[in-house]
Amino acid sequence: MPEGDTVFRTADKLRTALVGKALTRCDVRVPRYATVDLSGQVVDEVLSRGKHLFIRVDNASIHSHLKMDGSWQTGRVRVPVHKVRIVLETADSRAVGVDLGVLEVLERAGDVQTVAHLGPDLLGPDWSADVAAANLLADPDRPLAETLLDQRVLAGVGNVYANELCYVFGLRPHTAVGAVADPLRLMQRTQQMLWANRLRVQRCTTGDTRRGRELWVYGRANEPCRRCGTRIETDRSGDRVTYWCPACQR
Template sequence: MPEGDTVWRTAHRLDQALAGREVVESDLRWPEISTADLTGRTTLEVVSRGKHVLHRLEGGLTLHSHLRMEGQWRIEATPGFPARWRRNPQLRALVAAADWTALGLRLGMLDLVPTAREHELVGHLGPDVLGPDWDLARAVDNVLASGMPIGQALLDQRNLAGVGTMWCAETLFLERIPPWTPADELGRDTVERIVARAHRLIDNGRRHAVQSSTGSLRNGETHYVHARSGRPCRRCGTTVRVAMIGEPTKERTMFYCPGCQGGLGPTDDGRRQVPMGSDRGAARSRWSY
């Protein structure tokens, strides 16, 4: 699932392409709103809220979308717009101005609501890591009060909005914190340091097309542990591993280094994990992405 910095960049590109421009064509391929027509309305702004995109339009309407695992918004020049996009079975939304057209592909959520009721869709979210409402102290309070392991608490968007599995794993590795440690056992100073680190990483991530926690933008060198299970830790050489974190039916993958982060996690069975993408028959890891 895209992280908060990716969603922020998506909203920023949509805003640059559409803000202040009149909608000349719209096509919303979502059952509840398929008959809605945005034509003639001017886009006021497009902003992100955590992992949500809010496209605000003249007349008090908001087109809300969530990318989920595979969604994306694509921008194409309206003049000479290829007809093939209209036939694309993955197209969920089309919003066109005279010069640019926005295409929502494989979207996980799409709603059209009065702007005054946006809170019904995003009001449950905690402080937005990249938003004007960012409040470090409140985010720390939420994490401490959650009663969750620190990795799970960082991923819970009700505590703070915008952290996904990648930035969660990279943050906890850099801070040498075991992801399954109860947040309230870490103490306020440590949790504040963790949350502040996540904020810095994501804030830096929104400025670059390539997300990197290592400082390198070269392919294969951008992360310390995320998606590196079965490979040696860049810090200590121990094999990086992946295990699940979270409550049943809501589990998420957590990459970590047992050498740097306190040993095997409680959900890790210790079986050999080969590098992602390896194909060694019976030796292949049971983890799939």
Template sequence: MPEGDVVWRSAQRLHAALAGRALERSDLRWPSLATVDLRGRVVDEVVSRGKHLLLRVGDGDGTDQPLTLHSHLRMEGSWHVHATGQPWRTARAAHGVRAVLANAEWTAVGHRLGMLDLVPTAEEARLVGHLGPDVLGPGWGPGAVTRVVDALLAHPGRHVGEALLDQRVLAGVGTYFMAEALFLRGVSPWTPAGELGEDGLRALVVLERRLLEAGTRDVAHGSLGYVHARSGQPCRRCGTTVRVAPIGVAPQERSAFYCPRCQPGPTPTDGGAPQAPLGARREVRRR
């Protein structure tokens, strides 16, 4: 699933292409929004909030209220910007398009979006008000770090890996940045959050910010990780086989990748079964 850095970059691209210009095309291919027409409205700004993307449009001729088009990429979604008038359907299947917004110069196309909503801008909290501090938000600072640490300490017995994935605690972190930060801190994902203490949690949260901030500049970071998506392969640091196991409570489990040697501590009850590299084809036994 795209994480906060990917959504942040998407918001930056959309803002650069659409902000300050009136929409000349509005095609929302979503059942509840099929009749919505945003043509004539000026895009005020496009911002990210954790893994959520908010495209805010003005009131057009002054008779309508400002609106926010909210999208979430979920697992496969993406936004792409093309020069208006240039073909774009060859790059992505047309049946996967969920939104097309265009001005005279640029066309933004949303592919396989997981969520698409339109609400009055004044009511955005209905969609994102539950989120914790945004690790890449403009309001990030010592106060935000303290709020995250306090939220983690409020449930000291909760696995720290699971807690970091809770968007109500910290908005923008997904399985990639959870796994990589815990590896760099030498912490098992199944360690109770309270065992890290206030200082340990603060250092972890600060590291999450640093990693995601780097991700806004490095689009290839996902291929350079220490443990994420590397189960069955040797740890880049010690050579021990990297493992993966579910973390969280059903049906919301997520995959947690870790190195048993570099991240000592509690481990999942997976019996230590051998694990092939992620994506490897299993050998079929002949009877």
């Protein structure tokens, strides 16, 4: 599931493949931008901002968002043609955007305005735990997991981290934000958790990277809690699935 760490790692992969190189092919398969051709121009930089990606080429910026199923793949790519949204090639590399939830070509000068509404980026230079904590507490009655998922509060948390953080802090996902004893510490731990996973293919929140041991509660409905053995409960009635240990999370 693409979250801030996945997007950060994707940007790093695209930098290696594209930055400093001239495009020999630019094939945008979104009707609105199908006539855009950046061939012959050099890719200057690749930026990640929360769950958003920007590939800057001369005066243009290719903005994408992976949503649930999207990905950027490099090298030899084997996917159905109808899933491909964009192909970028250089003399020695290839990057393909697959099932991208958002793909648009913007003027470079104003591209970041697209994400101006986002809170501090957990993996970016603008990260501020103090600002994020203030944003978190703006609505103290709001459910904690829902608030962590709000990209206007802080940018980069997805459903995996929202559930795992609730477990680590001993609070159920639907607990009101106002019940968090130390909001600043929560924001600091959130950033530490994503930072530790920014270059890992398989994210880990438990500290145990052995296969099947990486997560505390997410995706583990009816399995025993790793700390107390109580069976993990789940709620699938909302927009996002939540998981919690009824003993460890009050």
